[in-house]
Amino acid sequence: MRGATLVGLSVFFLERVTAYEMGIKTELFGRRLRLNLALFHSLLDDIQLFQRKPTVQGVPGTAYIQNAGEARIEGGELEATALLGRMRFAGYIGITRAAYTKLQPNVQDVTLDSKFLNTPDMTASVTADLPITVGLGDINFHADYSWRDDVSFEYVRPSLASQGAYGLLNAMLSLRFDRRNLELDLWAKNLIDRRYITRAFNNDYYISATPGDPRTYGVTLAYRLAAL
Numbered sequence: 001m002r003g004a005t006l007v008g009l010s011v012f013f014l015e016r017v018t019a020y021e022m023g024i025k026t027e028l029f030g031r032r033l034r035l036n037l038a039l040f041h042s043l044l045d046d047i048q049l050f051q052r053k054p055t056v057q058g059v060p061g062t063a064y065i066q067n068a069g070e071a072r073i074e075g076g077e078l079e080a081t082a083l084l085g086r087m088r089f090a091g092y093i094g095i096t097r098a099a100y101t102k103l104q105p106n107v108q109d110v111t112l113d114s115k116f117l118n119t120p121d122m123t124a125s126v127t128a129d130l131p132i133t134v135g136l137g138d139i140n141f142h143a144d145y146s147w148r149d150d151v152s153f154e155y156v157r158p159s160l161a162s163q164g165a166y167g168l169l170n171a172m173l174s175l176r177f178d179r180r181n182l183e184l185d186l187w188a189k190n191l192i193d194r195r196y197i198t199r200a201f202n203n204d205y206y207i208s209a210t211p212g213d214p215r216t217y218g219v220t221l222a223y224r225l226a227a228l
Contacts, residue, residue, distance in 0.1 A: 012065050016045045036079040044071040047100075050108040068104035071116070073097070090127040096120070109155040118199070120149035120165075137177040145169050153200040161200040161207050168194055181224040188217040 023038035046067035053062050075096040082089045098116040125146040132139045147167035154161045172187040193215040200209035 010064050010066065012048055012067050013046060015047055015067070018043045018045075032083040034079075034081040037076070039076045040074065042073040044069075044073065047071060049103070049110055051104065051106045052108050053106070063108055066104070068107050069100055069110065070102040071098065071100045073116075086130055086132070088129045088131075091125065093122070093124045095122050111155075114155045115152055115157070117153060117155070118151050120151050122149045123147065137175060137180075140172075140174045140176075142172040142174065143170070154202050156202075159202065161202045161209070163197050163200075166194050166196045168192075183220075183222045183224070185220040185222075186217075187220065188215070189213065190215045 019040065019042040021038060021040040023036065025034070025036045027034050047069035048065050049068040050063045051066045051068050053064065073096065075094065077092070077094040080089075080091045096119060098119050100110065100112050100114060103110060103112060123146075125144065127144040128142070130141040132141070145167055148165065150162065150164045152159060152162040168189070169191045170187070170189045171191060172185055174186075175184045177183070190213060194212075195214070196212045197209040198212050200207055
């Protein structure tokens with residue numbers, strides 16, 4: 001973007017990925033339990049990374065983007081949904097293992113031991129819903145909790161441009177009025193007011209970061225038009 005020399009304006013090409021995935025879906029106990037399992041394996045080639053062109057000793061070279069790496073990403077995901085009386089529970093867990101397998105000489109910052117950016121090793125969530133029918137219509141009590149492992153936003157570790165593991169708790173109370181096409185939602189997000197960042201950038205002089213939403217809550221009233 002700021003290239004001013006032939007090196008800085010060097011051409012680079014698309015990244016390539018070869019992905020394999022297999023899974024199984026099953027329903028048990030009269031469809032009151034559903035399990036979904038998926039496994040994946042991906043091979044990445046021609047990864048776009050910064051390289052430095054060597055210059056005279058003691059003088060840093062020019063940084064430019066090239067197709068300079070290969071990597072492997074593999075893991076699995078398990079989803080489960082269960083009905084216990086009126087209660088509906090859903091859970092999810094995902095595991096990801098990502099690693100660089102080959103790097104060209106003079107790649108900047110990245111090594112074969114570097115973790116992938118913004119790629120948590122594990123994520124998980126659990127959801128609960130309780131529907132109840134009352135005189136006005138249908139009420140649904142909803143709560144969910146999601147968690148993700150720590151992530152880094154730059155290859156150099158340890159770094160302030162990173163986020164430790166954290167979880168978020170949300171809740172919502174919904175009322176759908178009979179025969180009125182109206183729905184009223186009372187909702188709250190990040191109930192425990194967890195402070196976290198969603199991304200960060202280190203430009204050597206300072207680190208800029210984007211914070212996640214703090215505790216928020218509100219009311220939503222929706223009206224659905226009848227189909228013509």
